[in-house]
Amino acid sequence: MTETPVLAALANGVLSLTLNRPERLNAMNNLLIAAMNRELERARADDTVRAVLLTGTGRGFCAGADLAGGGANFALACDIVLAARSARFDQAFVRISLMPDLGGTWFLPHLVGDARARALAMLGTSLTAEQAERMGMVWQVVDDASLMAEATKLARRLAAGPTLSYAAIKQAIDKAATNTLDQQLDLERDSQRALGQSADCREGVAAFLAKRPAQFTGR
């Protein structure tokens, strides 16, 4: 039987990518990583994709590499993370004498601060979803039964939103990590100037002044 390690479905501007090795808690192998790279490249190149929803089938989101444990870092690379109340976040690498990868050593201090980052990486402590939310590692915890409904609603909202603005926010926050405030103010000026010319910004301001909901097109 041929395994499809990542299920992809595009609807309402949302590309849903579902890690699909449920018998291994969606642990990464070469096939899964290759499929993820293919699908992310498609998401980048295809203008009809306006948001991506990443999740896993079965009981696990992603248990990491078949032998290591980088599943949590797949989630931390996302812009907004919703977690089921029963989900757990685990930097398991140190247990097999490795270190966090997939950006884990960068994401952790940027998400939860140095003290917690070092402890999580060195101790391999497993966090509950609620602990992760309190630390700012994930945006929101929701009940298990409503996770997919909430996440789908959020992804559709973003897909119907001013996507040029989201892209600019994403890029600006990426750059903020290494920019000085001075450089960042110039970046904001340039991005704001470009966004100010967009159809979505004109619509947003017009809708605000008319006190009606805006109809964004992503242009």
Next chain:
Amino acid sequence: MTYDKITLSKAQGLATLTLNAPDKLNAVSRKMIAEIKQAWEEIGADGSVRAVLLTGNGRGFCAGADLSDPDRKNDADSGSALDKFFNPVIRTMRALPKPIVAAVNGVAAGVGMSFAMAADIAIAAKSASFLQAFSRIGLLPDGGSTWFLPRLVGEQRARALAMLAPQISAEQAKQWGLIWDVVEDAALMPTATELAHRLANGPTQSLARIKEAMNRAAQNDLSQQLDIERDFQRELGRTEDFREGVTAFLAKRKAEFKGK
């Protein structure tokens, strides 16, 4: 200099800058931002000012850019207003060698939230709220917000606040480290004023170097920062306030700092 959309008062080393368009929740018109810029320049040039208190008149702290401002239509380029007014204000606030206290008395939205984050110490009334409204109108957070947010609340919350534009309570803002403290509405101005006066009577040179060191820590590695601390500490060790601080400590009396 006289002002119309703000007030600026100075007493006992404390400058108080109050946004003053209460009927618009202190939304920032072109006229107001020009006055804000002028006021920060005046504060920077006045050696008698040793601390600044920033607040808003009425129910709001600052509702962000005034989208109904008639002057806005004459200037379709949102980049040029940032270049001429908003960015110089943020740069001046951060570079000012004096502590800035923000008393957030009501809603702080858009660039109003940036003003609060650019202050050194922000205290909010319990009923105040914070909102990165920009993406609601197809823009991105400005006034330094894309830089302040990830540093204050981490990457995940920064992205969600910018993209989803939820309105968050003062309590939530405190819990996340976005602001220093929350107090009852009635206690806001007394608390913030007392704190600002305390800073105005404090060791100004020390406060200025704390501010500068924290500014630089954002980019420095630890080794560079240790050198900065050494250099600044050496300078502070030669100030009158340091001598007074040590003398007062040993004599178990309260120090009388002069800012020198």
